[in-house]
Amino acid sequence: MSEQLEIRDLEVSIGSKKILKGVSLTVNQGEVHALMGPNGSGKTSLAYTLMGHPDYHVDAGSVTWKGENLLKLTPDKRARLRVFLAFQYPSVIPGVTVASFLRNIYNAVHHPQQPSPEEAGKMPRYTGIPLAKFRKLLADKMALLKMDPAFASRYVNEGFSGGEKKRLEMLQMAILDPQMAILDETDSGLDIDALRNVAEGINATLSPEMGVLMITHYQRMLNYVTPQFVHVLLDGRIVMSGGEELSHQLEANGYDWVRQQVGLPEGVTDQAAEPEPVGQHA
Amino acid sequence: MALPNPALSQIPDSYKYGWHDEEMKPLHVMKKGLNAQVVEEISRIKHEPEWMTKLRLKAYRHFEARPLPMWGGDLSAIDFQDIYYYVTATDKAVQSWDDVPDYIRRTYDKLGIPEAEKKYLAGVGGQYDSEVVYHNIREDLEKQGVLFLGTDEGLQRYPEIFREYFGTVIPANDNKLAALNTAVWSGGSFIYVPKGVHVELPLQAYFRINTENMGQFERTLIIADEGSSVHYVEGCTAPTYSTASLHSAVVEIIVKKGARVRYTTIQNWSANVYNLVTKRSTVEGDGVMEWVDCNLGSKLTMKYPSIYLLGERAHGEVLSIAFAADGQHQDAGGKIIHAAPNTTSLITSKSISQGEGRTSYRGLVKVYPGCKKAKSTVRCDALLLSDEARSDTYPYMEIDEEDVTIGHEATVSKVGSEQLFYLMSRGLSEAEAAGMIVNGFIEPIVKELPMEYAVEMNRLIQLSMEGAVG
Numbered sequence: 243m244s245e246q247l248e249i250r251d252l253e254v255s256i257g258s259k260k261i262l263k264g265v266s267l268t269v270n271q272g273e274v275h276a277l278m279g280p281n282g283s284g285k286t287s288l289a290y291t292l293m294g295h296p297d298y299h300v301d302a303g304s305v306t307w308k309g310e311n312l313l314k315l316t317p318d319k320r321a322r323l324r325v326f327l328a329f330q331y332p333s334v335i336p337g338v339t340v341a342s343f344l345r346n347i348y349n350a351v352h353h354p355q356q357p358s359p360e361e362a363g364k365m366p367r368y369t370g371i372p373l374a375k376f377r378k379l380l381a382d383k384m385a386l387l388k389m390d391p392a393f394a395s396r397y398v399n400e401g402f403s404g405g406e407k408k409r410l411e412m413l414q415m416a417i418l419d420p421q422m423a424i425l426d427e428t429d430s431g432l433d434i435d436a437l438r439n440v441a442e443g444i445n446a447t448l449s450p451e452m453g454v455l456m457i458t459h460y461q462r463m464l465n466y467v468t469p470q471f472v473h474v475l476l477d478g479r480i481v482m483s484g485g486e487e488l489s490h491q492l493e494a495n496g497y498d499w500v501r502q503q504v505g506l507p508e509g510v511t512d513q514a515a516e517p518e519p520v521g522q523h524a
Numbered sequence: 525m526a527l528p529n530p531a532l533s534q535i536p537d538s539y540k541y542g543w544h545d546e547e548m549k550p551l552h553v554m555k556k557g558l559n560a561q562v563v564e565e566i567s568r569i570k571h572e573p574e575w576m577t578k579l580r581l582k583a584y585r586h587f588e589a590r591p592l593p594m595w596g597g598d599l600s601a602i603d604f605q606d607i608y609y610y611v612t613a614t615d616k617a618v619q620s621w622d623d624v625p626d627y628i629r630r631t632y633d634k635l636g637i638p639e640a641e642k643k644y645l646a647g648v649g650g651q652y653d654s655e656v657v658y659h660n661i662r663e664d665l666e667k668q669g670v671l672f673l674g675t676d677e678g679l680q681r682y683p684e685i686f687r688e689y690f691g692t693v694i695p696a697n698d699n700k701l702a703a704l705n706t707a708v709w710s711g712g713s714f715i716y717v718p719k720g721v722h723v724e725l726p727l728q729a730y731f732r733i734n735t736e737n738m739g740q741f742e743r744t745l746i747i748a749d750e751g752s753s754v755h756y757v758e759g760c761t762a763p764t765y766s767t768a769s770l771h772s773a774v775v776e777i778i779v780k781k782g783a784r785v786r787y788t789t790i791q792n793w794s795a796n797v798y799n800l801v802t803k804r805s806t807v808e809g810d811g812v813m814e815w816v817d818c819n820l821g822s823k824l825t826m827k828y829p830s831i832y833l834l835g836e837r838a839h840g841e842v843l844s845i846a847f848a849a850d851g852q853h854q855d856a857g858g859k860i861i862h863a864a865p866n867t868t869s870l871i872t873s874k875s876i877s878q879g880e881g882r883t884s885y886r887g888l889v890k891v892y893p894g895c896k897k898a899k900s901t902v903r904c905d906a907l908l909l910s911d912e913a914r915s916d917t918y919p920y921m922e923i924d925e926e927d928v929t930i931g932h933e934a935t936v937s938k939v940g941s942e943q944l945f946y947l948m949s950r951g952l953s954e955a956e957a958a959g960m961i962v963n964g965f966i967e968p969i970v971k972e973l974p975m976e977y978a979v980e981m982n983r984l985i986q987l988s989m990e991g992a993v994g
Contacts, residue, residue, distance in 0.1 A: 294948045296941065321951035333946040337964030346960065350951030399962070414950065 245271045245308055247292075247325075247422050247453055252303035254284075255292050256405070261287045261294035263301070263478035269453040276464055276489060277457045279475035281499045284331060285457045288475070289426040292455075293317055305423060319505040322351055326420030328411040330427040335398035340410065343398045345376050346419050351418050383416040387443045402488065405436035412443035424455045441466030461493035474500050536971075557605040560584060563707050563914065566610045570676060573683060583696035583706035590700040596855045596886065597824040601797055607770055609708040609741070610966035611772040640971050665723070670754075671716040672727055675743050676915075680715025686715060689747050693804050693832075695755040702802040705741050707776040711886045712742035712773070717783075726755040726788070726974055744775040748783035748811075755786040757974060770798050771822075777805035781835065786814040790977055792984070793822040801827045809864070816972055818845040818981065819854050828886060830859035833867035836963025842887075848913075849988060850879025857887035857918075862898040862928075872965050873904040877913035878988065889930065890918040896927040907965045908935045909958065960985040 247269040254262040261284045269275050279285050284317040291298045292305060294317040312320060335343065349370035371379070384391060389409060390506055399407055415423055425444070429437055446469050448454065456469060464472075464486070472482045472488040476497065481504045482488065492500070498508050555562075561585045567577040581764035592599050665672050671682060679686050694708045748754055771793065779785050785805065793799050799822040812880060815829035831840030842858030861867040875883035885904040917934050939961050946958035961983045962985050963970070970978045 282851075293945075295945050317945060318951050318956075320952050321949055327949050329946060329949075333940075333943045333966050335943065335947070335961060338960055339966035343960075346956075347947075347950035347952065349954065350953075354951070411966035418950070 245421055245451075245453065247455070248304075249288075249292075250304045250306075252288075252291065252305060253301040254287055255299050255301055256287065256297055256346045260301070261298075261478055262291065263477070264333070265475070265480055266303075266474065267455075267480060269455055271421070271453050272446070272450045273452040273471065274456065274467065274469045275471045275473065275482075276469035277473050278459070278461075278492060279487065281459065283475045285459075285475055286426055289327055289424050289455075289457055291315055291416045292320075293325065294320055301416050302483060321347075321418075323355055324351070324418075324421040326415055326423045328408075328415060328416055328423070328425040328428050330334060332399050332407050332411055332432060334400050334402075336400055338398050339395050340398055340413075341380060341394040344380060344394075344414065345371070345373075347414065348376065348379075348417055369447065372456055380416065383413060387413055387416060388439070389413065404431035405433070405440065408432060408436070409443060412440060412447060416443070419449075421451060422453045422455075424457065426457045428456070429458055429460065430505045437462065438466065440460045461489045464489045476500060476506060536796070556608055556934045557611050558584070558708070562609055565974045566708055567711070569610070570679075571689075572679065575687065576679065579691060579696050580707045580709075583703045584708075584892040586697040587700055587703040588702065593698060593826075596826045596884070597853050599798065599800075599824070599844070602770060604704075606741075606771075610710060633724050634684075655984040658874045665727075665953065668721050668723070669718040670721060670723060671714065673714055674710040675714045675745060676710065678745070682714075682716070685747070686714065686745070689776070689778055691743055691776070691807055693778060694774050694802055699802060701772045702774050705743060705772050705802070709741045709743035709774065711759075712744040712775075713746070713756070714744070715746040715754065715756065717746075717748045717754045719749045720751045721749075722752065723754040726757045726884055728757045728774045740771050740933070742773045744773070746775075746777045746785060746787070748779050748785045750779075750780045752780075753784040755788065757790075757793075757977070759790040767809040769823075771797055771800070773801045775801070777803075777813065779805055779807040779811040779838075781808045782810040783808075784812040784814075786816065787829075787941045788816040788818075788973060788977075790818045790973070790981065791821075791822075791825075792820040792927075793825075795821065795823055795849075797822045799825040799827065801825075803827065804832070805830070805840075806832045806834055807838040807840060810833065810837045812839045812841075813913045814843070815858065816843045816969065817856065817858075818969070818973075819856055820847045821849070822854075823851060824853045824855065828857045828888075830861070831868065831869065832861045832863060835867075836864045836865050837866045837868075838864060839867070842871045842873075843972060844871070844873045844875075844885075845966050845969050846875040846883045846885075846983070847868040847988070848877045848881030848883045850881055853882045853884070855884040855886055857885045857904075860890070860900060861886040862889075862891040862900065865894070865896045865898065867895060868899040870900070871902045871904075872969065874907070874969055875904070875915055876907045876909065876962055876965065877915050878909040880910075880914075882910045882914040882916075884916045884918065885919075885934075886918045888922065891925050891928050891930075895925050897929075898925065899929045901931040901933075903931075903933045905934070905965070907962065908936065908938045909962070955989040956986070959989040962989065 249265055249267045252262050252265040253260065265288060287298060291300065300313055307325060308323060309432055310323065313472065353370045355360065380394060381391065387409065399410065403412065411428065420481070428440060428444070432440060441463060456467065459462070467485055472484055472486060474482040474492065482500055501508050533641065560581060563580045564577060567580050592778055638942060671678070685861070694702050696703060715727065746756060759836055777787060778786055791799065803815065806918065807813045813831050817827065817829055819825045829842050831842070833840055840860050845859060846854035846856045848854040854875065857873060858871045860871065862869065869889070871887055873885045875885060877883045883906060887902060889900045889902060891898045902919055904917055908915060915936055921930065923930060939958055943961060944954060944957050946956060947960060952960065963982050970981050973981060
């Protein structure tokens with residue numbers, strides 16, 4: 243069966259503020275979709291809702307993945323169904339090395355602890371990937387992404403540059419090997435070299451089994467990673483969809499052109515509609 | 525036991541091995557409570573020399589005269605007349621496994637502690653069968669001239685060296701609780717490392733487990749002679765169950781010229797215990813003293829390992845982890861006294877408060893006049909796991925010399941919902957995510973622990989998280 247992510251009439255609010263006002267989108271296995279839109283259009287809210295952030299309240303609609311109601315699952319259970327979100331602002335985890343972190347999350351997704359009935363309530367015996375095997379996997383993936391092995395012994399995102407943070411997100415994606423990948427503004431805050439670098443990482447990680455939803459503000463990322471489908475999110479709704487050529491039209495004409503096309507007044511976007519995630523370590 | 529325990533020497537052989545026989549009456553059952561007769565009786569039972577009896581009595585008078593400390597935690601609930609001050613090993617074994625609270629037994633199960641060890645930790649077993657391992661280590665040490673034995677045996681077998689050092693770092697008229705310990709002490713470790721000898725493996729109290737070792741009023745004395753080095757490890761991460769509500773130990777350490785001592789403690793007392801411990805060391809020129817102090821559990825812990833830097837270029841470090849679960853108070857920290865020029869010190873404190881748990885960092889850095897180029901850095905970080913958790917910092921500085929470099933940094937952070945979401949989006953459960961954050965937080969200190977303790981520590985933190993979330 244072909245895996246697909248199916249979003250139907252999704253309405254989401256944060257606090258009393260309605261952010262997504264009825265979003266529908268289907269991503270099939272092997273497809274790359276780009277979701278474009280100006281700041282505050284609800285792009286990150288959609289990403290967080292798909293991953294299960296507790297602050298985002300689903301008012302209506304449904305999201306199914308592999309035939310399961312994704313919305314009733316906690317984020318960790320979604321991750322074990324091989325859904326992955328590359329964060330725009332990844333958290334710092336002081337004192338935890340990249341290598342140890344990656345091994346833990348690899349085990350969480352690929353070897354979830356399932357204690358037998360007689361072990362219920364006890365600390366489960368360790369059933370994860372053997373250390374030597376994991377080291378090999380990590381070395382391979384870091385080579386694939388052209389990363390310095392010394393990277394693995396740094397603490398997760400502590401003192402990382404913007405580009406390093408995004409590369410660690412790509413390394414996590416490569417290690418976890420998701421079936422549905424949501425990339426939230428993976429191109430933001432990168433200079434042109436870092437962008438190429440990260441984009442090459444994405445291309446190296448993509449597989450024909452993977453569905454991809456690439457969220458971006460600008461067209462520039464799409465020069466490296468080519469989508470088959472492009473959608474425009476404006477004020478909490480997908481107002482326009484097309485092929486790759488749509489991204490070029492957007493680049494040339496801007497989002498006001500979209501507003502004219504769909505009959506929206508110019509610049510209605512509420513910049514405050516999508517708050518920056520709190521508690522970030524810049 | 526291979527080592528004769530003086531307290532047991534008068535017990536008939538037939539009895540020694542019948543520790544679980546409840547029909548046998550223990551030989552030395554003292555009444556609860558404390559007076560001069562009790563102190564004298566303890567000394568008499570142990571066949572101690574007169575000077576020790578007198579020292580105990582002097583300390584007892586001091587204990588009587590001193591008021592309870594009014595700072596730190598609340599000690600008002602301790603009833604000093606409702607405590608047994610001397611119990612032989614046999615007395616301790618009369619308790620039955622069935623009396624150990626369920627929550628303690630469950631934790632042992634979860635940690636996968638072997639049966640024999642469980643009973644020891646819970647205070648119901650006679651001894652844990654580690655005799656062979658211990659014996660081999662002891663032979664090695666003997667060849668090097670290292671003394672490593674119980675403190676009571678140390679007094680009996682090496683009276684001169686014992687008397688030369690005992691009570692010199694923490695005298696009989698020190699604080700009230702230390703005075704109490706001097707009056708009624710039993711058990712603990714006595715270690716002497718000769719000049720220039722480096723003890724390669726950590727000496728572990730674990731290997732000489734007997735019921736006296738982790739008693740209520742144990743007394744440890746370590747002397748590292750010139751140019752020697754030793755690492756001593758006490759305790760374990762599994763919760764140590766005690767029906768006695770007061771644990772008041774004293775540890776004295778003498779670091780001679782150019783010697784190096786590390787003293788690592790991992791304690792996890794059950795939630796009924798007042799853990800009031802005095803630990804102090806003196807360090808001569810070019811010597812190094814390191815306290816690595818991990819406190820989990822207990823109702824209230826008050827413990828501030830101290831280092832007196834007495835010679836030039838002496839260095840002292842206190843690395844402290846305090847974990848206060850719901851309802852617990854960890855009042856911990858360190859004291860460094862710079863009493864010579866060019867001395868250096870570092871205090872690193874990491875505290876974690878969970879539920880309504882409370883941690884306090886309480887520390888003192890003192891520099892005497894004339895101690896030029898003294899250097900000290902204090903860093904305390906607190907991590908709060910709930911809105912109700914509390915953390916306070918009391919960093920005292922008494923700097924009476926101008927030519928010094930003193931640094932102090934303190935941070936308080938909360939486990940944030942964004943951090944948890946990030947980790948959960950990678951497949952970790954909420955408890956696993958919180959455990960990872962806490963383990964990362966204490967990592968700079970845990971990496972200083974011997975491997976097996978570090979692993980246990982991480983698992984224990986994980987276990988505490990599972991109890992607290994979901």
